[in-house]
């Protein structure tokens with residue numbers, strides 16, 4: 001057996017189902033070893049697509065997604081998706097080919113120090129320099145990638161080491177035990193929650209990672225405390241629940257900010273600060289916070305918890321519930337906001353305007369998808385609208401990159417989602433800018449048989465940037481571009497292409513596209529005049545509660 005074969009055995013031992021990647025001369029031994037493996041290799045059209053697929057696979061399953069590139073340019077292409085996984089808390093193992101150890105010390109074709117290069121975008125990384133270390137390196141990589149807070153790791157395999165003979169076996173992978181919060185912290189949290197007049201729960205992606213969504217819903221319902229979720233915390237509590245106040249995270253004020261302004265205790269559960277700085281909802285740092293998470297709280301002058309309940313989230317919540325008493329307390333103020341939030345959501349349900357308003361498109365998208373279907377948003381103005389208007393019944397049914405927030409994730413991400421859940425409908429929501437960054441992965445989708453629908457918010461520009469420029473400077477610059485005919489583009493690739501020409505087209509077109517057994521692309525002209533209207537509304541917002 002050579003080192004590449006041992007590496008593949010170790011990956012099989014970790015339960016790897018797919019490796020997403022692109023071949024190169026320096027990873028040939030790994031590809032050769034994969035020919036006889038149970039692992040399916042998915043050839044992508046860009047290394048970035050491979051990394052985004054591994055990223056979303058990791059986010060959905062909790063098991064590290066694996067991506068592979070060659071050295072030099074393949075590895076630099078891979079980095080964006082690796083960084084995305086690292087900052088979004090998704091477990092990912094990136095493997096790169098490398099020149100032989102015999103030519104690293106001299107000027108060598110395509111050689112870059114990849115361990116140095118990946119260090120800032122990973123939790124840990126290493127080069128295999130001794131074949132016999134392979135099993136330890138792979139086990140360590142998966143252990144670190146999957147441990148809370150999950151993220152990316154990187155293994156670099158020089159081609160001469162890959163070809164060397166080695167004896168050895170994969171290392172046994174044991175499941176790590178949960179850790180439980182201390183009684184003192186649980187008691188203190190229960191006292192703070194029982195004493196609060198107007199508490200508010202803020203939930204984030206850490207709750208989804210710890211599979212504690214049902215416990216949060218139970219906790220909130222029993223104590224009658226309203227729940228706000230971050231963009232990445234959608235569906236932790238069903239959006240139809242009377243206590244669900246939906247998402248916070250816009251850079252401008254919104255209805256939900258009123259709930260924070262009125263609150264005398266924020267209970268932050270599985271909240272990752274990277275998503276939405278506490279300085280936005282607790283600018284003075286004076287609102288007391290109870291931190292509930294698997295790991296201790298990050299330090300931030302606006303986030304100095306009264307108590308940190310550190311351990312398995314679901315167990316902590318149930319223990320606090322045993323000890324907290326909110327009998328006789330009035331309904332928290334935040335609940336009153338729900339009417340305004342819902343009215344705002346429904347306002348454009350029957351809008352007939354064209355180009356289509358983002359609110360209307362997203363409203364109709366919700367109508368045609370079931371609770372378990374999955375939407376992946378790309379990054380741009382459309383993401384802000386998705387965050388504000390697309391609501392979920394279940395966790396991990398609307399994926400948004402809000403840590404690294406890289407354009408281009410949606411279509412490769414949809415390939416991974418469809419591989420993980422072939423029976424669910426999957427939709428990629430994307431801007432025309434982000435679409436053109438990774439549309440080549442639609443060929444991958446067609447080839448590997450992962451039909452999903454891509455909806456392009458077509459505004460002929462980098463809409464989010466235009467929005468910000470307009471807000472800051474009153475005019476925009478360098479943000480407009482031309483687009484191909486997206487329908488013909490889709491058809492030229494063997495996909496289905498549709499164009500929306502009126503609001504009445506939306507539901508029938510979405511339904512038809514979702515029925516196809518090949519990937520489908522919907523070109524939807526979008527009315528981004530709504531962006532500035534939203535900013536204006538936000539400026540005029542006065543809290544009534």
Ligand SMILES: Cc1ncc(C[n+]2csc(CCOP(=O)(O)OP(=O)(O)O)c2C)c(N)n1
Nearest residue numbers: 380381382407431432433434461462463464
């Ligand atoms: C890879 C990458 N490049 C640049 C940015 C900065 N950025 C954020 S949103 C955006 C515009 C996105 O345009 P488009 O995809 O058309 O979506 P829209 O805003 O028009 O809905 C840009 C350039 C980014 N987040 N990621």
Ligand SMILES: [Mg+2]
Nearest residue numbers: 431432461463
């Ligand atoms: Mg755009």
